[in-house]
Amino acid sequence: MIVAAVAALSLLIPQQLDQIVHEGTPGVEAHANGRNYAAGKAPVNGQVRVGSITKSFVAVTALQLVAEGKIELDGPASKYVQYVKDSRITVRQVLQHTSGLPDYPLAIGVNKIADIRNRHFEPHELLDAALTQPPSFPPGEKYQYSNTNYVVAGLMIQRVTGRPVAEEVQRRVIDRAGLKDTYWPKQGEQRIRGKHAQAFAVSDLLDPKSPVVNATELDTSAAWAAGAMVSTPADVAKFYRILLGGGLLAKPQLDEMRKTVPADDKSAYGLGLESFKLSCGGEWWGHGGTIHGWASLGGATDNGRNAAITLTALPGTFGTDPARTLQQMVDVIDTALCKK
Amino acid sequence: MKKTLVGVLAVAMLFTGTAMAAPATTVQKQLDGLVKQHKFPAALSTVTESNGRATSQTSGTAELGKNVPVPRNGQVRVGSNTKAFVATVVMQLVAEGKVELDQPITKYLPGAIKDERITVRQLLNHTSGLANYTQYLGVEKFEELRHRYFEPRELLDIANAHPVTNQPGEKFKYSNTNYVLLGLLTQKVTGRPIAENVDQRIIRKIGLRDTYWPGVGDQTIEGRHPHGYARTSSGAVEDVTELDPSWGWAAGQIISTTKDLNTFYRALLKGDLLPEAQRKEMQKTVDTKGEMWPGAGYGLGIASSPLTCGGRYWGHGGDIPGYETRGGVTQDGRAFSVALTALPGTFQDTPEEAGKAHDAVLATVDAALCGAK
Numbered sequence: 064m065i066v067a068a069v070a071a072l073s074l075l076i077p078q079q080l081d082q083i084v085h086e087g088t089p090g091v092e093a094h095a096n097g098r099n100y101a102a103g104k105a106p107v108n109g110q111v112r113v114g115s116i117t118k119s120f121v122a123v124t125a126l127q128l129v130a131e132g133k134i135e136l137d138g139p140a141s142k143y144v145q146y147v148k149d150s151r152i153t154v155r156q157v158l159q160h161t162s163g164l165p166d167y168p169l170a171i172g173v174n175k176i177a178d179i180r181n182r183h184f185e186p187h188e189l190l191d192a193a194l195t196q197p198p199s200f201p202p203g204e205k206y207q208y209s210n211t212n213y214v215v216a217g218l219m220i221q222r223v224t225g226r227p228v229a230e231e232v233q234r235r236v237i238d239r240a241g242l243k244d245t246y247w248p249k250q251g252e253q254r255i256r257g258k259h260a261q262a263f264a265v266s267d268l269l270d271p272k273s274p275v276v277n278a279t280e281l282d283t284s285a286a287w288a289a290g291a292m293v294s295t296p297a298d299v300a301k302f303y304r305i306l307l308g309g310g311l312l313a314k315p316q317l318d319e320m321r322k323t324v325p326a327d328d329k330s331a332y333g334l335g336l337e338s339f340k341l342s343c344g345g346e347w348w349g350h351g352g353t354i355h356g357w358a359s360l361g362g363a364t365d366n367g368r369n370a371a372i373t374l375t376a377l378p379g380t381f382g383t384d385p386a387r388t389l390q391q392m393v394d395v396i397d398t399a400l401c402k403k
Numbered sequence: 404m405k406k407t408l409v410g411v412l413a414v415a416m417l418f419t420g421t422a423m424a425a426p427a428t429t430v431q432k433q434l435d436g437l438v439k440q441h442k443f444p445a446a447l448s449t450v451t452e453s454n455g456r457a458t459s460q461t462s463g464t465a466e467l468g469k470n471v472p473v474p475r476n477g478q479v480r481v482g483s484n485t486k487a488f489v490a491t492v493v494m495q496l497v498a499e500g501k502v503e504l505d506q507p508i509t510k511y512l513p514g515a516i517k518d519e520r521i522t523v524r525q526l527l528n529h530t531s532g533l534a535n536y537t538q539y540l541g542v543e544k545f546e547e548l549r550h551r552y553f554e555p556r557e558l559l560d561i562a563n564a565h566p567v568t569n570q571p572g573e574k575f576k577y578s579n580t581n582y583v584l585l586g587l588l589t590q591k592v593t594g595r596p597i598a599e600n601v602d603q604r605i606i607r608k609i610g611l612r613d614t615y616w617p618g619v620g621d622q623t624i625e626g627r628h629p630h631g632y633a634r635t636s637s638g639a640v641e642d643v644t645e646l647d648p649s650w651g652w653a654a655g656q657i658i659s660t661t662k663d664l665n666t667f668y669r670a671l672l673k674g675d676l677l678p679e680a681q682r683k684e685m686q687k688t689v690d691t692k693g694e695m696w697p698g699a700g701y702g703l704g705i706a707s708s709p710l711t712c713g714g715r716y717w718g719h720g721g722d723i724p725g726y727e728t729r730g731g732v733t734q735d736g737r738a739f740s741v742a743l744t745a746l747p748g749t750f751q752d753t754p755e756e757a758g759k760a761h762d763a764v765l766a767t768v769d770a771a772l773c774g775a776k
Contacts, residue, residue: 145560182594185587187556218554225551227620250619251596 075402076100079395083374083388087381090260093372094296094361095399104375105260108295110244111373112255112262112283113359114352116299117247117292118213120232122158122335123306125216126316127235129154133223136319143219146190152202154219157212158334159324163200166209167193173285174268176278176355183251184284189214206324206332210289213335217288228288240305245294253280255293262356263376271379278356290354299361299371303349306336307363321348337362339393343401353377360392363400370399428775433767434462434741441760442750443743445473445629449661450771451669453736457662463744465629467642474627476662478613479742480648481728482721484664485657486582490527490704491671492600493585494681497523501592504684511588516563521571523588526581527703528689534565535578540650544636545643545724552620553649558583575689575701579654582704586653597653609670614659622647624658631725632745640749643725655723664730665738668718671705672732686717696765706731712773722746727761729768739771 080091080102090105099108128134134143140157141147147164156162170192172178193211200207217228224231229247237245244257264278265271283291294302305311312320323331323338330339338346339362349362349371358378361371372395378388434446445463461473496502502511504524509515511523516533525531536558541548562580569576586597593600598616606614613626622645633643648656659667674682688700688707695701698709707715708731718731718740727747730740743764748757 183590183596183599185555185590187554221552221554227552230552230620251599 075398076395077102079391079398083391083395086388087383088374088376088378088388089263089381090375091372092260092296092375093370093395093399094300095370095395096300096368099297106258108244108297110255110257110259110293110295111359111375112281112352112354112357113292113294113299113361113373114286114290114354114357115210116294116350116352116359116361117286117288117290118216118335118352119302119306119350120236120292120335121213121216121220121228121288122320123311124220124228124231124235125154125158126312126320126334128220128223129319130313130316134219140215140219143222144190144215146187146194146218147215148194149198149202154216155319155334156202157215157219159206159332160208160212161203161206161324162209162212162215163198163202163204163207164209164211164215165193165196165199167211167214168285170196171285173355176264176266176268176276176281179285180278180281180355181253182285183282184287186214186218186287189285189287189289190218206326208326208332210286213289214287216335220288229291232292236302236311239311240302242294242298242302245292245298245302247292248283250284251282253282255279257295260375263380264355265377265380268355268377275376275380281355283354286354290352296359296361296371296373299359300363300369303361303363303371304367304369307348307365308367339396341401342397347396347400349396358389358392360396362396368400370396372396428770430739430767430771430775431460431462433763433770433775434460437741437743437760437763437767438463441747441763443745443760444632444750445744446741446767447473447475447477447479447629447661448730448739448741448767448771449476449665451662451665451738455669457665459662463629465744467630467632467640473629476613476660478624478626478628478658478660479726479728479744480624480631480646480655480721480723481657481659481664481742482651482655482723482726483579484659484719484721484728485651485653485655487671487704487719488601488605488657488667489582489585489589489597489653490685491676492589492597492604493523493527494677494685494703495604496589496592497684498678498681502588508584508588511591512584515559515584515587518567518571523585524703525571526584526588528701529575529577529581530569530572530689531578531581532567532569532571532573532576533578533580533584534562534567535576535580536561536565536583537579537650537654539565542724545633546635546641548650549643549646549724550622551650552647553652555583555587555652558650558652559587575691575694577691577694579651582654583652589653598656601657605667605676609666609675611659611663611666614657614663614667616657617648619649620647629744632749633724634749646724648723651723655721661728661730661740661742664718664728664740665732668705668730668732668740669736669738672717673736710772711769716768716772727764729764731768731772733772737772739768741767741771 084103363369379385
């Protein structure tokens with residue numbers, strides 16, 4: 064009976080992945096509770112750019128510093144990053160996307176991959192680009208996802224530790240969780256180090272009809288602490304399992320991380336961590352990440368089930384309905400976390 | 404300890420006055436003297452003849468308190484020699500039409516500094532008058548900075564918070580801030596990190612196998628190297644080989660060897676790295692008026708110094724906690740570089756002794772370039 068149950072899950076996920084590939088995505092990789100899956104043009108558990116999943120790593124690092132008394136969660140972010148002029152903005156608001164800090168990616172032109180794939184940005188250039196715009200809303204008024212928050216979080220971590228954020232994330236999260244295939248690219252690094260799929264993106268993200276290009280080689284300094292990291296589905300799933308199991312944060316900080324504000328009708332946002340409803344009841348915790356060429360989703364439940372999926376193209380790249388592809392990704396995670 | 408990183412230090416003013424005669428000596432005797440009389444733990448040097456033949460020599464110990472052979476042509480932090488590398492990249496960009504020497508820096512980096520009159524040239528030859536951030540960084544307590552990572556913007560912010568020293572173009576006043584701005588300029592117009600620019604446009608181009616720009620957060624020296632020493636604010640001498648050089652960045656981050664420095668300055672002056680017009684611009688000097696050693700003129704990221712045997716040599720020099728380097732190349736293409744594993748003042752108890760130690764370093768360069776074997 065146990066054998067039959069495992070077979071059921073291990074068959075259902077391959078079917079779901081095959082369907083995603085069948086509809087036009089070149090490749091898909093997934094991990095569910097210790098098993099790796101791949102379909103189409105993608106190696107089993109190859110390295111992928113996880114984009115905004117980086118935010119969970121950065122938030123964990125920041126919350127460890129809160130536990131150490133080096134960062135005040137409800138203190139002003141301006142205490143750590145002087146460029147944040149509104150002293151009402153708290154560290155919590157930064158980590159929760161309720162700060163009102165305007166987003167920067169379009170201001171630096173990330174939509175056109177040719178303009179940014181070979182371009183090195185200093186973290187402060189990202190912040191400068193954001194802060195030439197007016198605040199989106201008064202601090203604390205509402206939730207609105209803004210990458211600028213995590214650039215601020217990265218600079219804040221550097222300020223209080225005196226070390227590069229990449230090094231702090233490596234030492235405090237990647238090493239501690241034993242994520243052997245996960246790294247923060249070095250300055251100027253544009254290739255992916257380990258075995259990996261080729262990833263594809265439309266040349267202008269704002270124009271779905273623009274030509275598709277190979278997006279695999281990319282300078283991710285434009286994403287920095289908001290999305291620079293490389294990982295694998297197995298490492299992403301393991302990270303969230305260990306995080307929710309208390310392996311990276313003490314209980315008070317993990318509790319803070321899980322205090323959410325509503326994001327949309329299906330999810331709520333904590334501190335660099337999002338909760339999603341499960342079809343079988345309850346919820347799972349994780350984060351999504353999209354960057355040129357890659358779309359990822361990963362997380363875990365309180366009882367230790369864990370999963371991650373990455374597509375080698377953003378939903379919609381090959382003419383698919385983006386909302387439908389996104390739902391298929393969520394369904395794979397739901398299957399992995401719900402099905403016996 | 405104020406003199407850190409300033410290859411051509413303000414403190415050098417204290418060190419002037421001693422006449423430099425080229426004695427009948429050998430390079431080995433000079434190195435031994437630097438170790439025995441002037442207490443540097445190690446001295447390393449390379450002579451490169453005009454035909455390219457290089458001879459590297461050493462003296463002292465690689466580790467204080469032990470008898471560890473100093474690796475021949477070992478790696479050292481070359482501090483402000485980095486400026487010559489960065490200036491060369493900027494001049495390549497000038498040759499490519501991407502940067503104009505006499506345009507204001509704010510044309511390329513809007514808002515980076517207040518004064519919109521300051522030109523790229525004034526940054527290159529230290530006549531901008533911009534406050535030198537290293538004066539305000541707290542290097543007196545180097546132990547507190549040693550492992551600290553700085554974003555380049557943080558260095559610029561420190562400079563911008565302090566008063567200028569002179570009107571743009573008025574006079575020579577050495578300021579590391581100038582080269583932080585030139586690093587940012589290079590990144591802005593090329594879209595690539597300054598480290599990658601230096602690596603591709605210079606290091607790989609002329610095959611400097613032992614030279615590199617340490618990556619973000621890298622505190623080690625990767626190849627064979629002697630240990631470097633500095634004094635803490637309490638007066639104790641500490642092994643500072645490992646440190647985060649981010650506070651030097653485009654003003655002083657590079658690791659190299661005496662042999663590679665010779666190869667670099669030879670290639671630069673020979674015209675292997677720049678078209679003639681840009682090389683000539685680089686050699687237009689301003690009077691350093693007591694800011695450097697006697698008779699020194701400063702061009703665009705390179706300095707010209709007189710030799711006791713007549714003629715001049717071109718180089719830069721560099722000081723960073725743990726290491727001092729001096730040297731350059733003469734008109735006939737003979738080059739010499741020397742590295743010490745402490746700054747003058749680390750093992751000398753008085754400013755006078757420190758001054759004599761620095762004079763002895765310069766005298767070694769002079770002797771070698773005047774023909775000492």
